[in-house]
Amino acid sequence: MPSPQPATDRRLELQRAALASLAGLPAAVQEVGRVFADAGHELALVGGPVRDAFLGAVSHDLDFATSARPEQTERLLRAWGDARWDIGKEFGTIGARKGDVVVEVTTYRTEAYEVGSRKPAVEYGETLEGDLSRRDFTVNAMAVRLPGLTFVDPHDGLGDLADRLLRTPAGAERSFDDDPLRIMRAARFSAQLGFDVAEDVMRAMAAMAPRLGIVSAERVRAELERLLLSRRPRRGLELMVYTGVADVVLPELAALQHTVDEHRRHKDVYEHTLTVLEQAIDLETGPDGPVPGPDLVLRLAALMHDVGKPATRRFEPGGGVSFHHHELVGAKLTSKRLKELRFDKQTVKDVSRLVELHLRFHGYGEGAWTDSAVRRYVTDAGHLLERLHRLTRADSTTRNQRKAMRLSAAYDDLEERIARLREEEELRSIRPDLDGTAIMEVLQVPAGPVVGEAYRFLLDLRMERGPLGEEAAREALLAWWAARPA
Template sequence: MWQVPPANDSTSSLARTAAAALTALPPAVLDLGSVFADAGHELALVGGPVRDAFLGTVSHDLDFATSARPDDTERILARWADAHWDVGKEFGTIGARKGDVVVEVTTYRTEAYEADSRKPVVEYGDTLEGDLTRRDFTVNAMAVTLPSLTFVDPHGGLEDLEAGVLRTPVDPEQSFDDDPLRIMRAVRFTAQLGFDVEAGTMAAMSAMADRLAIVSPERVNGELQRMLLSERPRRGLELMVYTGVAAVVLPELDELQRTVDEHRRHKDVYEHTLVVLDQAVELETGPDGAVPAPDLVLRLAAVLHDIGKPATRRFEPGGGVSFHHHELVGARMAAKRLKALRFDKQTIKDVSRLVELHLRFHGYGESQWTDSAVRRYVTDAGPLLERLHRLTRADCTTRNRRKALRLAAAYDDLEERIAALAEEEELARIRPDLDGEQIMEILGVRPGPVVGRAYRFLLDLRMERGPLGEDAAREALLAWWAANQD
């Protein structure tokens, strides 16, 4: 029977929502509680699953805390589960599966970072309340004991949940000193849940942002990705910049604020970036569309597309400002930052390529491209074309409605031309009319640089004139070869 003392009308409503969600938990979960109780140990559902239950969501990530030590937990799970495994036994966590139910069970614990260490020191605790005290925020420091389904909330997490506030269970400086990654978790939960950070907790984030430097890039990356893939990534980025966290984790984003000069000769690039991100998110598609939401590559490209501007800003005679080749500089900067944050190679390659290409469309509306230029645009974008379409459209943040409509119409025209050309040929897989083997046979040459030059000549010809056919391509190749002999 669900046991929670109602605090007020608002929290009572949340409690009813939680009761409905917890009732939907698989019977195996209650059975697990009984198995631990029979062995003389406590077991409680903790953290995110409890929070989500109050928000009306049944979580599939079932995290439990127990008084049992890891060896005991492993033995108990071996009897209960179809399979069990060592998730991180040195941190007290054992995983298991019974049917479709997957659980992780962790011994009550405390953990803290030493001054210059990237690895937390783990100590086992003896009480559920002590375990909840060492958690990141009060809304994640609630538990439901099993099998009794008794609600435990020593730090007022339910009231903070109802108020939409992130607050640490203990002094925030102590909490962030114990685990600096909690600073990034605050960023993530702000974006995921739409919550505000309590003033003292926010002040501690600012004061201790530099402490994030001791956390491994992989752990920071994990929180950053979760934030970017949430429903409100802009909120997370704004919090990062406001608190100084961005200066440590994404200094290129923080630096965008410096592009605003006192004479207002150029738009606010930082604010522009946030709007581009919002618009890119809106342009993502459903699960069966070209760019299913949420798309990490598109969102990263939106955040990083203009990071080359501070390094390339020049004040021109007459009061103007320029950022020549900022897309090329930005692409290199994006690759360097993402590599430092331990993103995978494909993501780094794709994001930096989008940053490099995001200005390619500019000028199309003033001087319509040839079919060759359209083919090259598609070929250069390759599998990123649909994302490039969306990044380019999102990059229009002008308040001039007439200009915005003109740019949208120009891009509509470009997409229509791409579609028309694609009907005539397999545009995304453009190849010369002759391959390397044919080139060597026709020219009577062996593998070497000349074959590469001939191949590029035929590819350029294909871009310029469309499909030629093998006979016409052969004639053009021979003419080129004759003209290029010494």
């Protein structure tokens, strides 16, 4: 087994990567550094762009810290750039653009949440080192002074970067008390970077998790989104559950642990859910495919698909376990949670619908579906069909290879039938053979509930028989009308 790479070697690798990345910065970045220096102000590249440079990546989000006050920054950026904006001025941030280069410049500051407030209070600082000390993690508390490209690292962020460790510049509890959202950032960066979390950080996450209650739902949601869209979301989610953060932010996920059956009559739903998430991610496609990754809707649906199980678990006579209608209960729980986290309406609707439909396929392998059942499957899924395909496939986590192969073959068959029917019938746009206007004309009735009733009859008929043609649909409609009670 190879010995671990010495820390000094890792540091040298990181430094070489940083030199290459910083050499690739646009000329406009050095230019803005000179503009501030000539005016007697300090300017430094800070945070994520510096961290990413050591990881060998060139960041397009260029964040700077400066000794200049916002009004001075605004004046200097007006002289430097083609456009500027002051939407973050109350927090000391001014943005500007020159050509394709976009920068955000923030006055040195300290910030903390006031008692009873959901927004951080901002106080301006005097030094770059002081500004870095209030950052969330040491790997984000490194800076490069401009225009000389002098590296500043007062908290050994480079060492933590080499050790792949998340540690806070100040004491972890104090840091999280100042800004509780950093608790979510710890989980997010663990997922994004694949880093471990220092023990004191983990303890502080557990102790301070209730403080997340003072942070706006929108800010919490934004961090959760970034976590889910990262390369290793499972890592961050497990950290949230282990520290109790999920009890505050995503209690439905934490509750899945309670379905563990000491008699092992059913699989571990929590572990199953995290595996389904990983398998769904593996089924995402490239940018030209039907579900380009990372796909937030698919990942949320995979994460939430079984959240109805704790409420529906029943131990049956004979030793079995059932979760009847857990998909319906789960869809309601999903909708409620995503609304509370302030997800947009379409995301809430789409994710909840996928949770509701995720069991629809089961039973296909046991008995042949009619063409009508296939049409309904496609129509009910609508624009979510490709995601439903992937969620359903990902939901198979059985270790029984024969069962897994049987499920996969059955779904292959269903997709082939969908493709064949789609060619024949344009499944994506299934409509009755007569529209509302034609129905009113045939039945000689005005617009109203009866037209909707007739429309649903014709749609059901279309599902059952496939395309009828206008004449056959007309005859069927008249027969239905004649047999309908007055």
